Every structure is written in C-alpha cells, then in structure tokens.
Amino acid sequence: MQEDSYENNHHGYLVLVAWIACMGSLCFGFDTGVVNGSLDFLAKPGQLDLSSFEQGVVSSGLTFGAAFGAVFGSPLSDKMGRKKLMIWLGVLFTLTGLGCGFAPNTGVLIILRIIMGLAVGATSALVPVYLAEISPAKERGKFVSMNQLLIVGGQGLSFLINAILGNTIGIHNAGVWRLMLGITAIPGILLWFGMYLVPESPQWYANKGMFGKALQALYRVRTKAQAEAEIDELKENAAELERENAEKASFKDFKKPWIFQIVITGSLLGIFQQFAGINSVMYYGTKILTSAGFGSNTSLYMNIANGVFSVIGAIVGMYTVDRLGRKPLLLIGYIFCALALIVVAVIGSFALHTSWAPYAVLLILLVYIVIDQGTLGPVTWLLNSEIFPARYRGLGTGITIFVLWMANFVVGLLFPVILSALGISSFYIFAAFCLLGAWFVKVRVPETKGASLDSIEKFFHNRYDK
Numbered sequence: 001m002q003e004d005s006y007e008n009n010h011h012g013y014l015v016l017v018a019w020i021a022c023m024g025s026l027c028f029g030f031d032t033g034v035v036n037g038s039l040d041f042l043a044k045p046g047q048l049d050l051s052s053f054e055q056g057v058v059s060s061g062l063t064f065g066a067a068f069g070a071v072f073g074s075p076l077s078d079k080m081g082r083k084k085l086m087i088w089l090g091v092l093f094t095l096t097g098l099g100c101g102f103a104p105n106t107g108v109l110i111i112l113r114i115i116m117g118l119a120v121g122a123t124s125a126l127v128p129v130y131l132a133e134i135s136p137a138k139e140r141g142k143f144v145s146m147n148q149l150l151i152v153g154g155q156g157l158s159f160l161i162n163a164i165l166g167n168t169i170g171i172h173n174a175g176v177w178r179l180m181l182g183i184t185a186i187p188g189i190l191l192w193f194g195m196y197l198v199p200e201s202p203q204w205y206a207n208k209g210m211f212g213k214a215l216q217a218l219y220r221v222r223t224k225a226q227a228e229a230e231i232d233e234l235k236e237n238a239a240e241l242e243r244e245n246a247e248k249a250s251f252k253d254f255k256k257p258w259i260f261q262i263v264i265t266g267s268l269l270g271i272f273q274q275f276a277g278i279n280s281v282m283y284y285g286t287k288i289l290t291s292a293g294f295g296s297n298t299s300l301y302m303n304i305a306n307g308v309f310s311v312i313g314a315i316v317g318m319y320t321v322d323r324l325g326r327k328p329l330l331l332i333g334y335i336f337c338a339l340a341l342i343v344v345a346v347i348g349s350f351a352l353h354t355s356w357a358p359y360a361v362l363l364i365l366l367v368y369i370v371i372d373q374g375t376l377g378p379v380t381w382l383l384n385s386e387i388f389p390a391r392y393r394g395l396g397t398g399i400t401i402f403v404l405w406m407a408n409f410v411v412g413l414l415f416p417v418i419l420s421a422l423g424i425s426s427f428y429i430f431a432a433f434c435l436l437g438a439w440f441v442k443v444r445v446p447e448t449k450g451a452s453l454d455s456i457e458k459f460f461h462n463r464y465d466k
Helices: 002-021 023-033 035-042 052-080 082-101 106-134 137-166 176-182 185-197 202-207 211-221 224-246 251-255 257-275 278-292 296-302 304-324 326-350 357-374 376-386 390-444 453-464
Strands: none
Touching (some): 002 023, 002 185, 052 106, 052 202, 106 202, 137 176, 251 257, 257 278, 296 304, 304 326, 304 357, 326 390
16 A cells, blocks of 8 residues: 555656646747737737738747757757756746847847747757656656647637737737737746756666666656666667667768658658648637637637637547557548638638628637647657657758748748738638648658558668669
C-alpha cells in the first residue's frame, strides 16, 4: 500500500511537470491567437491606424520569427539544457508580451512580435522533446499530445479573453488592444518561474555523460526501481548517440537524391498544411465573421467557438492517428476541408446578404476546424518526424519546420489583404490548395503507420536513388 502511494506521488509530480512545461505550448497558442480580436482595435484611428497590409505584418511577424526560432531552438537546448532554455524562453515571452502592450508605434510592435516569434518557434521544437524525454515510455504518447492540446487551448483562451475585454472595456476605449497584448506576459511568467520547480531532462544529462544527475532527475519522476532500470537504458542511448555523432549528418548529405526527396516531401507537407487555410481562421477569425455579416462585438464572442472546436479536433486527432493511419487521415482531411471551404466561398459569392449566411458560415467553419485540427495538423507534424532516418532527423526536420513556419508567415501576411479585396470568397484559394494537397498525398506520401524506420528509408531509397 505504501509502495502504491509512493508511485502515485511520483506520477502526480510528473503530471505537474508536464503541465508546467506545457505553459510553453500555452504561450505558443496564446501569442499566435491574440491578434484574432485585437487587430480591429489596433486598426482604429487614434490607435495605430493599421492598414490591411500592416495588420498582416503585425500578425505574421511572429511566424517569421518562429521560423528561425524553430531552427535554432533545438541546437541551443542541446548546449544549454532543456530546462535552462525554457526558463529563458519564459523571460522572453514575458518581456515581449509587456513590450507589445506598451508599444508606442507600429514599427516597435512589429519588432517585438518578431522577437516573440523566436520564442514561439523555439518552444514549438523544444516542448515536445522535453515531454518525450521526461515521460515513461508507456505514457509518452499521452504526455507529448498535451503539447498540441495546450497550443489550441491557448488560442481558445486568447479568443475568450479578447471577447470579454472587447465587449466591456473595448466598447468605450479602443486602446483595449494594449491590455489584450499585455496579458500574453502572464503565461510567460508561469513558464519562467514554473520551470524552476521541474527537473532537467534525464536524457539531456545522459547525453552529456552526467549519469549521476540523470539518475537524480529520474528519482523525482519515477519510483526508485523504475529510475534504476531506466538509467541503464539511458546509458545505452547515450552510447548510441555518441556513435551517431561520429558520423553526424551535414548539408552535404542532403545532395543525395533520396534524402533530398524526403526533404521535398516533408517541406511540401508543411506548405500544403498551411495553405489549407487553418491559420487564416485562427489568426483572423473575428475579421472573417465580420465579413460574413456578424457585428464586430458579436464576432468576438462567436470566435470563442473556433477555440473550443480546435480543442475538440485536437482530441479527435489524438485518438485516430494510430487507428486510421497517416495517409488515409490526410486524404480525408484535405478532401473534406476543400468541400467545407468551397461551401463557405459559394455563400460569400452568392448569398452573403441573406439573414442566414453568417450562421451558415460560422457552422461550416467550425466543421472545417474540427476536420483540420484532427487530421492535417497532427499528421503533418507526425509524418515529418517519421520520414527521416535517425541520422538525418534533426537537420531534416529543422529544414521542414522552417519551411512550414515560412508558409505560415505568407498566409498570415497576405490574408488580410486578400480578405479585404475578395471577402470570404477568398476561401476558393484555400480550397484549391486542399485539392492539390490531396493529390500530393495520393502520389507522393508513403503510409508510415506501423512501418519501421528502415522500411520508410527503403521506400525513398528505392524510389529516388537512381
């Protein structure tokens, strides 16, 4: 009985550690979602008076920084340690959040959003790694999935707070955007100080040859017997890593045709996933609903549903990706997302001024969000981690994540201008990319469910090494 209590205490602490680490994911979601609702206030005369293009720059500046943060986050964490880097990311989230709230002009706001993006990108690469390394093997999937859940949860929370602030303070004071942006410092503070309460990754200690410290870290999140069994495995993994580093991959290796083709596959997966349009809804949902016919204040409240349905979609994805397989789920996602977007665009073209149009657009977009967040979102990230052989995975995924974030940047930058010019008929464009994405998956992407890394490597080797 005492042993069960001892194990429960350790598991409870592990859950706490995971939640603290996921404050980084909450920052990721909150900081990307907060512009959805604050832009209308930023654009008002007497505030920053942003044009449509400037709104795109303010929104997408973060994703531009995130592209570079994602590339440099992993190497920094390998040098500094997961815990130390996440503490500094908490500091960066806090300072840039406060800075955005006090930004005196558009230029300063854009610079701060780009710097904040560096933290977002580093977090996108680091939090899943820390969660995977701190979790026991049998629960790794559950704990790592918390990352995606807290990202969309952070976006939903920002939508809720923006709706409350916009419909209370914002009715009389357009400067409410300063409070909306400044509040992003709070999850940064939680990450900053919370990380002092958690252990360093045992895997990181082992990779540095500090096996005594690795064992002490394991004692905090495992029973004594579990920790002592796992330290032997970490020693073996560290020895294997040392052998791999002796033949470390370089950019020269990516000249090999079959490796280059894996990079192309992973990069195009990221491009199509972003051009399927999900972040146009997550960043500009309030503006879309206003274009569909809702009033500005009503749109802020209706936009909360986007966050709720994103969480539902993320949960659906967690429980289907290992059952249905990667390729079928992507095909289902692209085809049904295309259909939903076409219907929204048709309403925008032919029925926008009817009384039912705003509600139909909202309902269809919610269906689209569930489909996208349950298929294209999680599967794209998962496939990119599976298609690269172990030796090339770090560098290869760094390249493909960079491309994904740059595609995100392009969507965030241009969508306000396109929406201003075409209204919600602009969704025809995203629908076309969805259909192209389905074709790409059909002809190019292998099924990796249950496949060994060797078999995935052989698929690309046999197909492209000619």
